[in-house]
Amino acid sequence: MPDQAAVLPPDHRARPLAGRVALVAGATRGGGRGIAVELGGAGATVYVTGRSSAEGRSELDRPETIEETAARVTAAGGLGIAVRVDHSRPEEVRALVERIAAEQDGRLDLLVNSVWGGDPLTDWEHPLWEQDLDLGLRLLRQAVETHVITSRYALPLLVARGSGLVVEVTDGNTARYRGSFFYDLAKSAVIRLAVGQAAELRPHGVAAVALTPGFLRSEALLEHFGVTEQNWRDGAAKDPNFAYSETPAYLGRAVVALAADPDIMSKTGRALATWGLYREYGFTDADGSTPDFAAHWAKSLEPEYGPLGDPL
Numbered sequence: 027m028p029d030q031a032a033v034l035p036p037d038h039r040a041r042p043l044a045g046r047v048a049l050v051a052g053a054t055r056g057g058g059r060g061i062a063v064e065l066g067g068a069g070a071t072v073y074v075t076g077r078s079s080a081e082g083r084s085e086l087d088r089p090e091t092i093e094e095t096a097a098r099v100t101a102a103g104g105l106g107i108a109v110r111v112d113h114s115r116p117e118e119v120r121a122l123v124e125r126i127a128a129e130q131d132g133r134l135d136l137l138v139n140s141v142w143g144g145d146p147l148t149d150w151e152h153p154l155w156e157q158d159l160d161l162g163l164r165l166l167r168q169a170v171e172t173h174v175i176t177s178r179y180a181l182p183l184l185v186a187r188g189s190g191l192v193v194e195v196t197d198g199n200t201a202r203y204r205g206s207f208f209y210d211l212a213k214s215a216v217i218r219l220a221v222g223q224a225a226e227l228r229p230h231g232v233a234a235v236a237l238t239p240g241f242l243r244s245e246a247l248l249e250h251f252g253v254t255e256q257n258w259r260d261g262a263a264k265d266p267n268f269a270y271s272e273t274p275a276y277l278g279r280a281v282v283a284l285a286a287d288p289d290i291m292s293k294t295g296r297a298l299a300t301w302g303l304y305r306e307y308g309f310t311d312a313d314g315s316t317p318d319f320a321a322h323w324a325k326s327l328e329p330e331y332g333p334l335g336d337p338l
Contacts, residue, residue: 042282043282048137050062051075051113051173052143056245057140064102066104074109136285140195162208166212173194173216177192190231198238199297220235220236225295237298241270242274275312280303
């Protein structure tokens with residue numbers, strides 16, 4: 027029997043998501059940007075949203091903008107459309123979805139909830155009873171409520187089509203405690219968002235999964251280690267674990283593989299990870315490597331920190 031890929035038109039093989047429409051909420055930088063750009067490389071039209079734009083920065087005060095992400099999506103071969111949206115504001119999300127529906131004849135195939143913005147709010151030093159309650163609750167609003175609001179308004183487009191995928195981007199796919207009370211609560215809650223949406227969307231032919239990267243080499247992390255993507259390996263001198271990090275493109279390629287999978291419903295409701303999906307789908311990181319943070323954990327970190335844990 028011939029290889030199915032061999033009999034497909036070359037354009038289809040290179041652009042498996044041509045004609046599809048995606049919304050990546052929280053696509054300004056990091057994993058969200060990596061996902062958006064890889065979706066563009068697969069041929070998708072991608073609405074990239076966030077609060078940092080050419081019009082002004084968010085309170086994070088970082089230089090990356092949604093316009094830059096959109097330009098990268100288009101350069102990769104798709105169509106990037108930047109829309110400045112604060113996903114904590116229901117009226118802005120509603121307007122965004124109405125715009126997508128109007129411009130794409132009601133079509134939306136993929137929703138990626140990647141809004142985070144919690145880095146400056148995370149207290150890694152203190153237990154719950156010593157933390158600033160206002161900051162902790164703000165983190166939950168930013169990292170969890172934004173996902174709920176976005177799904178509330180975007181899901182009707184997926185349901186109307188009777189197909190599609192929701193990806194909830196999280197950190198970790200096990201029940202292991204993540205080192206800070208509010209951070210752990212937010213990332214664990216996002217997994218439950220995928221589980222709950224999967225249960226309600228299954229009758230409508232729409233899948234929902236949670237997805238985690240390993241040690242993500244984001245723009246902020248590169249700055250933290252004082253390196254660039256060109257000399258990133260030098261960062262391992264400060265932290266040997268950094269040698270096992272992965273680019274945002276790796277996460278993006280995992281999303282492309284999931285969105286292009288005709289049997290995606292078999293995964294609905296699960297918490298997935300790049301380190302498991304690369305084996306199944308055969309994708310690589312931007313440099314051709316296949317980072318596997320779970321394998322690194324088992325070999326180097328488990329003796330000190332214990333098992334990573336079974337996937338939820």
